[in-house]
Amino acid sequence: MTTPFRSVNPVSLTAAPVVGNPPSSLAVGARGIVKVFGVGDARTQALKGADFEASEGELHLIVGPSGCGKTTLLSVLAGTLSSDQGEVNLFGTRLTGLSSSEVTRFRCRHIGFIFQQFNLIPTLSLVENVSVPLLLNGAGRRDAEAKAAERLRQVGLAGRERQLPTQLSGGQQQRVAIARALVHEPRLVICDEPTSALDSMTGHQIMELLSTAAKAPGRCVLIVTHDPRIYGYADRISVMEDGRVTHVHAGASLSSYIHSENRS
Amino acid sequence: MFLLALKMLLGDRAKYWMLVGGLAFSSLLMTQQYSVFQGLMSWTTSHMRNMRASIWVVESRVEQVNESKAMRDTDVNRVRSVEGVDFAVPLFQGVLKARTADGSDKMIQMIGLHSGTLYGRPPRMIEGDIAQLRLPNSVVIDTLAMEGTRLGSGMGRPLRVGDVFEINDREARVVGICQTERHFFGYPYVFSSYDQALQYSPRQRKMLSMILAEPKPGWDTAEVAQRIMRETGLRAFTVPQLEASTIRWVWNNTGIPISFLTTIVLGFVVGVAVCGQTFYSFVLENLRNLGALKAMGASNGLLAGMLLFQAMIVGLIGFGMGIGLTALFGLTVAQSGQPPFKADAAFVFQSLAAVLVICALAALFGIRRVAKLEPAIVFRG
Ligand SMILES: Nc1ncnc2c1ncn2[C@@H]1O[C@H](COP(=O)(O)OP(=O)(O)O)[C@@H](O)[C@H]1O
Ligand SMILES: [Mg+2]
Numbered sequence: 001m002t003t004p005f006r007s008v009n010p011v012s013l014t015a016a017p018v019v020g021n022p023p024s025s026l027a028v029g030a031r032g033i034v035k036v037f038g039v040g041d042a043r044t045q046a047l048k049g050a051d052f053e054a055s056e057g058e059l060h061l062i063v064g065p066s067g068c069g070k071t072t073l074l075s076v077l078a079g080t081l082s083s084d085q086g087e088v089n090l091f092g093t094r095l096t097g098l099s100s101s102e103v104t105r106f107r108c109r110h111i112g113f114i115f116q117q118f119n120l121i122p123t124l125s126l127v128e129n130v131s132v133p134l135l136l137n138g139a140g141r142r143d144a145e146a147k148a149a150e151r152l153r154q155v156g157l158a159g160r161e162r163q164l165p166t167q168l169s170g171g172q173q174q175r176v177a178i179a180r181a182l183v184h185e186p187r188l189v190i191c192d193e194p195t196s197a198l199d200s201m202t203g204h205q206i207m208e209l210l211s212t213a214a215k216a217p218g219r220c221v222l223i224v225t226h227d228p229r230i231y232g233y234a235d236r237i238s239v240m241e242d243g244r245v246t247h248v249h250a251g252a253s254l255s256s257y258i259h260s261e262n263r264s
Numbered sequence: 265m266f267l268l269a270l271k272m273l274l275g276d277r278a279k280y281w282m283l284v285g286g287l288a289f290s291s292l293l294m295t296q297q298y299s300v301f302q303g304l305m306s307w308t309t310s311h312m313r314n315m316r317a318s319i320w321v322v323e324s325r326v327e328q329v330n331e332s333k334a335m336r337d338t339d340v341n342r343v344r345s346v347e348g349v350d351f352a353v354p355l356f357q358g359v360l361k362a363r364t365a366d367g368s369d370k371m372i373q374m375i376g377l378h379s380g381t382l383y384g385r386p387p388r389m390i391e392g393d394i395a396q397l398r399l400p401n402s403v404v405i406d407t408l409a410m411e412g413t414r415l416g417s418g419m420g421r422p423l424r425v426g427d428v429f430e431i432n433d434r435e436a437r438v439v440g441i442c443q444t445e446r447h448f449f450g451y452p453y454v455f456s457s458y459d460q461a462l463q464y465s466p467r468q469r470k471m472l473s474m475i476l477a478e479p480k481p482g483w484d485t486a487e488v489a490q491r492i493m494r495e496t497g498l499r500a501f502t503v504p505q506l507e508a509s510t511i512r513w514v515w516n517n518t519g520i521p522i523s524f525l526t527t528i529v530l531g532f533v534v535g536v537a538v539c540g541q542t543f544y545s546f547v548l549e550n551l552r553n554l555g556a557l558k559a560m561g562a563s564n565g566l567l568a569g570m571l572l573f574q575a576m577i578v579g580l581i582g583f584g585m586g587i588g589l590t591a592l593f594g595l596t597v598a599q600s601g602q603p604p605f606k607a608d609a610a611f612v613f614q615s616l617a618a619v620l621v622i623c624a625l626a627a628l629f630g631i632r633r634v635a636k637l638e639p640a641i642v643f644r645g
Contacts, residue, residue: 123275
């Protein structure tokens with residue numbers, strides 16, 4: 001179902017691709033995505049033929065004004081929402097050609113999720129929350145919790161495994177969410193507004209963790225945001241407007257874009 | 265995942281106790297009412313366990329053991345002459361009035377046994393000798409009759425062997441005390457010889473209530489009963505046949521089964537309503553979490569399994585509490601024997617099955633909701 005593991009082309013990491021150039025090791029590719037919500041007067045065309053590409057080893061931001069379709073595009077790319085038209089490819093697998101249960105299995109194995117509201121299960125301890133993706137992939141409980149505890153240690157929450165999410169601050173909860181998103185070593189990490197519920201300091205700590213995660217071989221981290229403070233972490237930024245990706249910035253173009261956005 | 269599913273539910277104390285409480289109440293209602301109902305039904309057939317005859321011969325229109333229509337004395341001989349009958353004896357059964365030491369009248373269940381064989385005698389004597397029924401004016405009473413509220417009225421103590429009371433102005437001397445199973449009418453049993461019972465009873469043209477018969481060794485009881493019917497035109501029952509016929513009669517002629525059944529169905533419906541409602545709101549409140557699980561790759565099947573598992577576990581706990589309360593009720597009433605109470609292992613499993621069906625139905629609403637859930641909702645604010 002998926003392509004065999006490919007080693008990262010180091011060029012794609014160091015020398016950022018120029019706008020318009022095809023990326024050397026494609027992680028995510030989407031073409032002509034159309035998504036319509038509702039019917040009649042309530043009909044909204046959230047995506048109007050959006051194209052999108054992201055490479056392995058890349059931290060890729062999707063930005064744009066509120067309501068332009070960022071969340072919808074991210075949902076389609078992650079396979080949690082089916083599109084009306086267009087094609088999605090993840091690591092060589094044509095997602096749009098899979099049955100819905102195959103898509104579910106693909107998500108389970110290859111995608112990690114980080115939500116704006118963290119979405120930790122409040123009645124489960126931290127280590128139990130983090131072990132969920134492993135359990136869903138068929139791991140045994142003891143094994144899963146050992147790995148989950150190790151992940152919690154990596155995000156700086158050692159010794160708090162048995163606490164409940166409600167005992168933590170927002171930033172700490174988001175770190176748990178990161179541990180949960182990475183624990184099963186997914187190839188694609190999907191984040192919707194991961195810092196918008198956090199203060200600036202905490203937001204930077206979260207982004208540090210995510211950009212380290214993106215350096216793992218063969219991985220791609222996709223982040224939807226409208227928070228210009230974190231643009232500096234991006235390897236590439238796709239700008240959306242009215243249901244389409246209108247610009248892609250990398251390399252020199254990226255620096256000047258970030259500069260202009262942070263000034264305005 | 266199933267362990268975590270359980271923790272999710274246990275974490276919501278209010279809902280958990282609401283579910284367990286609802287199921288416990290529903291289980292209690294169903295099992296308690298059913299046990300009392302079973303007890304009542306067993307009361308309707310207690311004659312058969314207190315008199316233990318193999319074949320019961322009655323007038324052709326009689327359908328149940330508590331009813332008798334008088335037969336001719338000659339019918340006993342007609343039954344005796346049927347091939348396969350070892351012996352057949354007359355039995356008197358009737359509700360009479362007894363007068364106690366303080367002059368009050370009490371209803372009794374009078375049983376007159378054939379004095380030669382004493383066939384149909386109660387299974388267990390506590391005191392005295394049943395053979396003394398052959399003496400004039402003697403009776404054997406059951407433990408219920410001894411009580412101060414019954415024939416012991418005015419004695420200041422329970423009636424005992426040697427005491428005397430009156431039935432229809434005739435002396436009745438207690439020569440023994442026996443153990444009986446309580447009868448549906450609630451009257452105490454008083455046994456005497458058949459001839460003595462006729463003297464106690466107001467004189468009528470025909471006095472024979474029933475004929476009790478025993479098949480010859482090696483003969484099939486049902487077949488002998490069949491022969492008796494064919495050859496005498498009377499009605500003859502084996503014990504299981506008479507039991508079934510009596511219970512059928514109660515179903516067809518009294519409101520008892522319907523009223524109990526209504527309560528039991530109500531218990532079931534209340535269980536489904538309370539649990540369905542509570543469980544559904546649990547699912548709704550956890551929709552974001554369930555959506556997140558779905559996004560992370562939990563299949564509909566797995567989530568359905570988790571919800572069903574949660575429901576079954578609260579079902580088991582609730583049922584345990586309900587049946588525990590019912591058992592407690594059973595033990596409490598066992599002292600007085602009232603209201604009647606009868607439960608067995610098969611019944612426990614049946615009611616457990618009913619409760620699990622309630623839980624499955626309750627979970628079904630939630631499962632449907634989760635199956636329709638778009639995992640993408642977790643990205644929405
Ligand atoms: N489930 C939905 N039903 C109807 N309309 C929706 C739904 N989700 C999104 N939309 C609409 O689609 C458009 C794009 O939404 P969204 O992708 O959430 O934008 P963004 O994340 O960029 O703010 C908006 O106009 C929004 O109202
Ligand atoms: Mg959004």
